[in-house]
Amino acid sequence: MPSNPSIDTGAVPLVELWRGDILESLHRGHAVVMRPTGEIVESWGQADAVIYPRSSCKMVQALPLLESGAGRDLLPEHLALACASHQGAEIHVARVAKWLADIGLGESDLRCGCQDPQDIAQRDHLIKTDRQPCQLHNNCSGKHAGFLTLNRHLGDDPEYTLPDHPVQQAVRQTFEEVTGMTSPGFGIDGxxxxxxxxSLSALAFAMAQFAAASETGDGRSRAMTALREAMIQHPDLVAGETRACTDLMRAMGGRAAIKTGAEAVFVAILPQQGLGIALKIVDGGVRAAEAAITALLIRHGVLSPEHPIVQKYLGPLYSRRGLHAGHVCTAPGFS
Incomplete structure (x- = not known):
């Protein structure tokens, strides 16, 4: 990929962590709120900062699955899993396994690699039964089940993750159309x-298009709507218990779809407001990204500041004995 300015160039303070009376951590980043017209509503840092969206763009990667017709028989839970970075819990693993079986494939056809489940119950079950994790436990196995479903439609070459494979070429073309930007290159994801x-603004632009999509629109608009609504309908499949995506979508009660990406990327789709949000914390701090997206969801009226879940991501910190130790808050000038 061509060289870019440092990701830190133009970054501004977004999130602070205070312990006692001392500022212990300061997280800088970039954030953009955009309309589907391309108008930037507000931004912090550099809107044109070039990033890897990582898993935050899974709903974009899933668009060819629906637009090709390959996913015509899929249920909303399949679409939620195609957009998911899941915990590897039983509700995720069993559904992906059945999806693959339904199209005549199995775990060995995946190319995502094995991963220890983040779900504690599933991890403990594997240990107690002396079993090893497999590719179904990979947090991206739902996305890859979607890739395999598309692959069956496009020609069935098994190495569907190769950059020049028809599946990934379809993803790239769609990604560039929806972001409105020619990608400067790619990296290999986990x-x-x-x-x-x-760019961050291009990612926010894509999310704004998902926000504006409707069931009465063209084929792409209908596909965007189906993916957005599947995420909202199944927040437990998009991530899992204890995860910010699931926690916050539940708390918003259908008012937004949100998705995290590795290295502290977060996006949000706000259908009622017709807004897309994208943010990146430059040091890769996940806690800061979760705090920042929580603040922006409150700012734009889709999350009540009084909801108990807010304090999990933006509020007081306690010791393991329950003593008040500090707090996480937005930096002056942000949200």
């Missing part, structure tokens, strides 16, 4: 699929 770089 699940072995290419992850196409784009």
């Amino acid at each position: 699940c072995s699929a290419p992850n196409f770089a784009t």
Whole structure:
């Protein structure tokens, strides 16, 4: 990929962590709120900062699955899993396994690699039964089940994660159309699929289009609507218990779809407001990204500041004995 300015160039303070009376951590980043017209509503840092969206763009990667017709028989829970970075819990693993079986494939056809489940119950079950994790436990196995479903439609070459494979070429073309930007290159994601770089504003623009999509629109609009609504309908499949995506979508009660990406990327789709949000914390701090997206969801009226879940991501910190130790808050000038 061509060289870019440092990701830190133009970054501004977004999130602070205070312990007692001392500022212990300061997280800088970039954030953009955009309309589907391309108008930037507000931004912090550099809107044109080039990033890897990582898993935050899974709903974009899933668009060819629906637009091709390959996913015509899929249920909303399949679409939620195609957009998911899941915990590897039983509700995720069993559904992906059945999806693959339904199209005549199995775990060995995946190319995402094995991963220890993040779900504690599933991890403990594997240990107690002396079993090893498999590719179904990979947090991206739902996305890859979608890739395999598309692959069956396009020609069935098994190495569907290769950058020049028809599946990934379809993803790249769609990604560039929806972001409105030619990607400057790609990196290999943790699940072995290419992850196409784009600017933060282009990513927010894509999310704004998902926000504006409707069931009465053209084929792409209908596909965007189906993916957005599947995420909202099944927040437990998009991530899992204890995870910010699931926690916050539940708390918003259908008012937004949100998705995290590795290295502290977060996006949000706000259908009622017709807004897309994208943010990146430059040091890769996940806690800061979760705090920042929580603040922006409150700012734009889709999350009540009084909801108990808010304090999990933006509020007081306690010791393991329950003593008040500090707090996480937004930096002056942000949200």
